[in-house]
Amino acid sequence: MSMKKIILSLIGIALLAVYPQLITNPYYVHLVETILIYAILLFGLDIVVGYTGQVSLGHAGLFGVGSYITGVLIMKYSVAWYLAIPASIAGTALFGVILALPALRVTGPYLAMVTLAFGTIVQILINEMTDLTNGPMGITLSKPDMFGKQMTDTSFFYMVAIFMVLSLLVVDRLLRSHLGRAFEALRDSPIASDCMGVSVYRYKVYAFVISAGFAGLAGSLYSYSEQYISPNTYSFELTILFLLAVIMGGRKTRSGAMIGAIVVVMLPSLLQDVALFRQIAIAAAVIGVLGSAIGLARKRSTLASVAVPLAVTFGMVFVSFKIDNMVDWRLTIFGLMTLFVVYYLQDGIVGYLRGLVGRGVRHTKAVAGSKHADAFEGVRQEAAGGTLLHANKVLMQFGGLKALNQVDLVVERGTVHGLIGPNGSGKSTMMNVLTGIYKPTAGKVEFAGAVISGRSPAQIALGGIARTFQNVQLFGEMTATENVLVGLHHTFRSTVGDAMLQTPRVVREERAARERAAAILDFVGLSSLANEEARNLPYGKQRLLEIGRALALDPRLLLLDEPAAGLTAPDIRELMAIIRKIRDHGITIILIEHHMDVVMTISDTVTVLDFGQKIAEGAPAQVQADRKVIEAYLGGGAETDPPAAAAL
Numbered sequence: 001m002s003m004k005k006i007i008l009s010l011i012g013i014a015l016l017a018v019y020p021q022l023i024t025n026p027y028y029v030h031l032v033e034t035i036l037i038y039a040i041l042l043f044g045l046d047i048v049v050g051y052t053g054q055v056s057l058g059h060a061g062l063f064g065v066g067s068y069i070t071g072v073l074i075m076k077y078s079v080a081w082y083l084a085i086p087a088s089i090a091g092t093a094l095f096g097v098i099l100a101l102p103a104l105r106v107t108g109p110y111l112a113m114v115t116l117a118f119g120t121i122v123q124i125l126i127n128e129m130t131d132l133t134n135g136p137m138g139i140t141l142s143k144p145d146m147f148g149k150q151m152t153d154t155s156f157f158y159m160v161a162i163f164m165v166l167s168l169l170v171v172d173r174l175l176r177s178h179l180g181r182a183f184e185a186l187r188d189s190p191i192a193s194d195c196m197g198v199s200v201y202r203y204k205v206y207a208f209v210i211s212a213g214f215a216g217l218a219g220s221l222y223s224y225s226e227q228y229i230s231p232n233t234y235s236f237e238l239t240i241l242f243l244l245a246v247i248m249g250g251r252k253t254r255s256g257a258m259i260g261a262i263v264v265v266m267l268p269s270l271l272q273d274v275a276l277f278r279q280i281a282i283a284a285a286v287i288g289v290l291g292s293a294i295g296l297a298r299k300r301s302t303l304a305s306v307a308v309p310l311a312v313t314f315g316m317v318f319v320s321f322k323i324d325n326m327v328d329w330r331l332t333i334f335g336l337m338t339l340f341v342v343y344y345l346q347d348g349i350v351g352y353l354r355g356l357v358g359r360g361v362r363h364t365k366a367v368a369g370s371k372h373a374d375a376f377e378g379v380r381q382e383a384a385g386g387t388l389l390h391a392n393k394v395l396m397q398f399g400g401l402k403a404l405n406q407v408d409l410v411v412e413r414g415t416v417h418g419l420i421g422p423n424g425s426g427k428s429t430m431m432n433v434l435t436g437i438y439k440p441t442a443g444k445v446e447f448a449g450a451v452i453s454g455r456s457p458a459q460i461a462l463g464g465i466a467r468t469f470q471n472v473q474l475f476g477e478m479t480a481t482e483n484v485l486v487g488l489h490h491t492f493r494s495t496v497g498d499a500m501l502q503t504p505r506v507v508r509e510e511r512a513a514r515e516r517a518a519a520i521l522d523f524v525g526l527s528s529l530a531n532e533e534a535r536n537l538p539y540g541k542q543r544l545l546e547i548g549r550a551l552a553l554d555p556r557l558l559l560l561d562e563p564a565a566g567l568t569a570p571d572i573r574e575l576m577a578i579i580r581k582i583r584d585h586g587i588t589i590i591l592i593e594h595h596m597d598v599v600m601t602i603s604d605t606v607t608v609l610d611f612g613q614k615i616a617e618g619a620p621a622q623v624q625a626d627r628k629v630i631e632a633y634l635g636g637g638a639e640t641d642p643p644a645a646a647a648l
């Protein structure tokens, strides 16, 4: 933790400690208490929405489950708080599994609909299960007892503050660990996550369960805080407000969740009180003017780009002085504010403020490569010779189209095996079959003596097959180092508990992984770009980074899908040297490439596909001279790839 962060945290804790002593009005103490409770929920919601990129409209439902578990346990069994709170966390986490199930099948608007239905069903059930929940009458409860005495409002405030600080610490540690990287990776590219051994299924479930646990804790504290719960609270509006809070505050930041919590609590007051609305409108206009001036001075914005947001903020000030009360206008103003945030503050308030001071998202800086770390540290040196991979009569059918038609492919250990063919001949389909993305319609794939067809991509990746993609599939918002670290995910044995508590094991594993990542980046020539976000790298470097990330898996077989596409001549030479070095370390390679000079120079064996069938196989010179191959390239009409044909 940096000195600045420690000082800020201590100031934050000191403010929380003195607040209820300085502010004696119980209304304001309760207001901040509610903000702290919502912040706990939003830390969790940010894992699902900000990190894994899933839409959840079910979190008000989870919040309700947490509240009612505590409410029912107290009403029926007079359970103590130290049992009721853990029961709410565990019980709501179980409901998180139910919410995760649809996320495994659907995404985007469909997931939004399903999670919304979940929230609605929870609300209806609470309403209808009168015997258990008291139905619409709600449950009344009192503040928890501590040492045989009922807590005062102030002592309960401290209890909530302690839970919030602990949640903040735990979430922060978790999200900075290998698990946080796994969540983030599956947002940027689920397919690449799976192929790096980070199972999308498993980590989506983890994200929902952990997030639900925090919703359960928040719900439980809320029931004690309000001392009365009823089904109406956990409504559709609340769930929208939660989602808006994460977006408005700024996703992937804890400070964003805190700001979001303030918004959730203050918005209803803001939309009722015209004087408060005027003050906020003026503050927004001042920040807007300052931000635009800084943006223009630093040449990061243009007059055209700041004109509309400025006009809107000034418009808001104008309107705030024109209206006398908020009653008729609150929904319109709420709608316009939502539109403004979604359109102009896509990185939220925290993202906007960071932009003003010229700082992007903070990533943990890469370490320098250590003398002890070696890029190929985990790779098993295998003796060349013998079959490593055998695809046996593979048929891959899409409707009536046979993308692969009874293809046999035998790859020898320690070789570079070229796979070529005109566009649409089935090369990428073969890659997808070998890595488990497609399950073959018929035939089987054996790898190192075991049948792998039918296994999941993550299982196949962890079994020793790594790949790159024809259309680069990097984790764009993560740095080059973090991309490689996702590839090194398999080297971690630490559990969620280790990550949350920062045990020595997780610290040791993280250090070792970072040193290894530095060595891998050095090997692919990207050391100087280690802290750069992948989306900002030049195209050629992105391809090299994909190779580095794949090497991190310690593969026995590496599949390279058109690694030279879009590369300049010097980049291609660098790439060829890298491929040779990888082979020299005993890793077998299957290389799909349209640059014939590359394939023919570095392959030991070449297989040629055409219309899903194998038409030739052998040494490069032999294949180049094959009449069927020449015909496939030169006689293929529109399907012909000119550079490939020319090279042949």
Ligand SMILES: Nc1ncnc2c1ncn2[C@@H]1O[C@H](COP(=O)(O)OP(=O)(O)OP(=O)(O)O)[C@@H](O)[C@H]1O
Binding pocket: 398, 401, 403, 421, 422, 423, 424, 425, 426, 427, 428, 429, 430, 470
């Ligand atoms: N998921 C899919 N659904 C339907 N058809 C598909 C699918 N994937 C591939 N195909 C079809 O299978 C055939 C083989 O495609 P594939 O991408 O494997 O060819 P390729 O040899 O890799 O081509 P290129 O060199 O252009 O990448 C094509 O006709 C393609 O349209």
